[in-house]
Amino acid sequence: MSLLRVEKLDLRYGDSQVLWAIDLAVEEGRISALVGANGAGKTTLMRAIAGLVRPSAGRISFGGEDLARVPAETRVRRGIALVPEGRRLFAGLSVRENLMLGAHVRTDRSAVADDLSKIFALFPELEKLSGQIAGTMSGGQQQMCAVGRALMARPRLLLIDEMSLGLAPVVVDRIAMALKSVNAEDGITMLLVEQDVELALEIASHATVMDTGRVVLDGPSTALIDDPKIREAYMGLAA
Amino acid sequence: MSGKRQLILATVLLIAALAAPAFVGNYWLRVLTTVFMFGVVAQGLNVIVGFAGYHAFGNSVFFGIGAYATGIGMTLGLPVWVAIPVAVAAAALIAAVLGWPFLRLRGHYFAIATVALNAAATEVIINIGGVTGGAQGLPLPFSSLPPTLLYRIIYFAMLATLVLATAIVFWLSRSRLGYALRALRDSESGAEVMGVDTVKAKILAWTISAAMTGSAGGLWAYWLTFIEVGTAFDISISVRGYIMMLLGGMGTVIGPVIGAALFQLVGDAIWSHFSGIHNLLLGALVMAVVLLVPQGVLDSLSRLRPPARRPRRAAEA
Numbered sequence: 001m002s003l004l005r006v007e008k009l010d011l012r013y014g015d016s017q018v019l020w021a022i023d024l025a026v027e028e029g030r031i032s033a034l035v036g037a038n039g040a041g042k043t044t045l046m047r048a049i050a051g052l053v054r055p056s057a058g059r060i061s062f063g064g065e066d067l068a069r070v071p072a073e074t075r076v077r078r079g080i081a082l083v084p085e086g087r088r089l090f091a092g093l094s095v096r097e098n099l100m101l102g103a104h105v106r107t108d109r110s111a112v113a114d115d116l117s118k119i120f121a122l123f124p125e126l127e128k129l130s131g132q133i134a135g136t137m138s139g140g141q142q143q144m145c146a147v148g149r150a151l152m153a154r155p156r157l158l159l160i161d162e163m164s165l166g167l168a169p170v171v172v173d174r175i176a177m178a179l180k181s182v183n184a185e186d187g188i189t190m191l192l193v194e195q196d197v198e199l200a201l202e203i204a205s206h207a208t209v210m211d212t213g214r215v216v217l218d219g220p221s222t223a224l225i226d227d228p229k230i231r232e233a234y235m236g237l238a239a
Numbered sequence: 240m241s242g243k244r245q246l247i248l249a250t251v252l253l254i255a256a257l258a259a260p261a262f263v264g265n266y267w268l269r270v271l272t273t274v275f276m277f278g279v280v281a282q283g284l285n286v287i288v289g290f291a292g293y294h295a296f297g298n299s300v301f302f303g304i305g306a307y308a309t310g311i312g313m314t315l316g317l318p319v320w321v322a323i324p325v326a327v328a329a330a331a332l333i334a335a336v337l338g339w340p341f342l343r344l345r346g347h348y349f350a351i352a353t354v355a356l357n358a359a360a361t362e363v364i365i366n367i368g369g370v371t372g373g374a375q376g377l378p379l380p381f382s383s384l385p386p387t388l389l390y391r392i393i394y395f396a397m398l399a400t401l402v403l404a405t406a407i408v409f410w411l412s413r414s415r416l417g418y419a420l421r422a423l424r425d426s427e428s429g430a431e432v433m434g435v436d437t438v439k440a441k442i443l444a445w446t447i448s449a450a451m452t453g454s455a456g457g458l459w460a461y462w463l464t465f466i467e468v469g470t471a472f473d474i475s476i477s478v479r480g481y482i483m484m485l486l487g488g489m490g491t492v493i494g495p496v497i498g499a500a501l502f503q504l505v506g507d508a509i510w511s512h513f514s515g516i517h518n519l520l521l522g523a524l525v526m527a528v529v530l531l532v533p534q535g536v537l538d539s540l541s542r543l544r545p546p547a548r549r550p551r552r553a554a555e556a
Binding site: 071072088092097100101104149 | 432
């Protein structure tokens with residue numbers, strides 16, 4: 001069954017329409033990817049799912065329930081966590097405080113403590129830097145902290161926006177591996193937005209391709225990797 | 240400055256403040272009472288500005304509301320120890336109700352709206368007349384206590400209020416609400432995607448802030464025994480509180496208290512030695528503070544320590 005379902009979604013910023021009749025389904029337990037060029041509307045769609053922008057038409061449902069009237073902070077309680085584009089750590093707070101903010105909606109203290117040690121096991125540098133002010137860390141460390149922060153909510157669905165942006169390939173690989181292991185062990189469903197199509201198709205089992213506000217292709221990653229149109233348009237490889 | 244050092248400093252200051260009335264004359268008793276009063280105002284600002292990042296320049300409105308509600312309550316026959324808590328509740332309630340529309344405004348717009356609120360409140364008090372005394376001001380019932388005892392009681396009441404306000408800020412600095420406020424100060428939508436109910440958190444912060452400011456106003460009214468709108472809703476009350484908060488260090492636990500003491504004591508010293516140009520000198524001092532210690536003296540003090548314990552720049556990952 002689909003954990004997240006987006007149907008016929010339109011979204012406008014003022015007079016200009018940026019999303020057109022988007023259909024998207026994210027299956028429970030899987031990693032799905034949303035790929036496409038700059039300006040395709042991927043981040044906007046993520047923001048709509050997180051509840052930060054309001055669609056002008058269409059429907060988003062999560063676990064079978066309509067999210068239309070559910071504000072962003074309540075969606076977190078329902079189990080949707082976002083790793084925002086550009087990481088957006090709370091720069092003035094320490095690493096530990098940032099991580100604990102991820103668990104803001106939770107009241108199960110001992111489980112929160114367990115999850116914190118899990119995150120520290122996943123990214124040991126965060127434990128070493130836990131007292132440090134988040135804004136002073138390197139980009140890679142900040143991205144790890146942002147991923148950890150979202151995982152601290154113990155989400156059912158993890159939205160990850162442009163995880164690879166501006167990071168060294170080794171760091172991207174480490175975070176990608178961490179995401180895969182979390183998905184395999186805890187069964188957390190993930191939807192990642194990526195400009196790096198090759199990376200996205202490698203991590204995700206299923207991908208949706210967007211172009212200028214519309215869904216243009218959708219299918220299993222293995223099929224898309226071999227699709228000559230994809231190879232040419234997004235991976236810079238000759239068919 | 241670390242939490243432990245702040246706690247030690249706070250304890251030393253508290254002991255000194257408790258002992259002071261035994262050693263000082265009436266003039267210094269009054270100066271110190273004023274320090275405590277502005278300390279409370281600065282802590283009230285600290286909650287909404289330092290933690291939540293909402294610049295409530297017009298927070299003096301709650302000082303005035305606290306003063307007037309106390310005055311009206313006492314005129315209607317309430318004893319002072321009932322009138323002041325009622326006044327504090329009134330200030331908090333007004334902040335909670337007005338917070339809902341006001342805290343939707345961000346940045347400068349919120350700051351200007353609070354200043355407008357302060358101006359509007361003075362007009363309301365004047366035009367209601369009757370129990371408020373209107374433009375003529377409001378005399379409070381005299382206390383039958385001998386003045387030396389009364390002023391000592393007010394000194395300790397003001398000190399207790401400051402201790403309570405500081406304790407609340409201390410609690411806030413380590414509570415869920417405190418984290419939520421500091422997060423939304425950085426990014427409101429960022430806090431929302433962490434599951435923070437930002438509207439509720441902001442309103443709570445302003446309500447706490449108003450209660451603190453209102454309690455200072457209530458005690459001030461009882462102390463002065465005569466209030467009028469020009470002084471009770473004087474915007475310079477919040478401006479002073481602001482300077483004190485910045486001077487000590489906003490977002491810290493005892494910074495605003497240190498700032499209040501420094502600014503008030505230095506201000507009084509300048510006033511008594513250079514009476515013609517004291518505002519000029521005070522203004523120059525404020526500019527120097529903003530330029531030289533923008534993070535507040537508490538931060539500068541902790542920078543005087545050996546650098547070993549300060550966080551180093553992270554190595555690249």
